[in-house]
Amino acid sequence: MNETRYIIIFITASSGEEAVKIGKTLVEDKLAACANIVPEIRSIFNWRGKICDENEVLLIAKSKESLFQQIKERVIELHSYDVPEIIAITIHSGSEDYLSWIDEVTKN
Numbered sequence: 001m002n003e004t005r006y007i008i009i010f011i012t013a014s015s016g017e018e019a020v021k022i023g024k025t026l027v028e029d030k031l032a033a034c035a036n037i038v039p040e041i042r043s044i045f046n047w048r049g050k051i052c053d054e055n056e057v058l059l060i061a062k063s064k065e066s067l068f069q070q071i072k073e074r075v076i077e078l079h080s081y082d083v084p085e086i087i088a089i090t091i092h093s094g095s096e097d098y099l100s101w102i103d104e105v106t107k108n
Helices: 016-028 065-078 096-105
Strands: 006-013 034-047 050-064 086-090
Touching: 006 016, 006 065, 016 034, 016 050, 016 065, 050 065, 050 096, 065 086
Parallel strands: none
Antiparallel strands: 006 050, 006 086, 034 050
């Protein structure tokens, strides 16, 4: 049985251009198999004592848990935010073919 743990990473970005830059880089660097971009989300958050209500873009990437640290470091390099959202959740189960594809197109 495959012991690889797979993850979904959520990254918010300030614009579509920033999300594309980050998503393409993660895929080109073989850190993520795929990056989906949700073009407009509305985010309400507390930042430095102020309630903010902003439009953002959501990037959803699929990868392996073993690559998360490298993904996080790369996103921080590319991102315009002081504290970018880079969170991962474990994929509990999925299509064996899809998970195998993630293995094929990402770093070992």
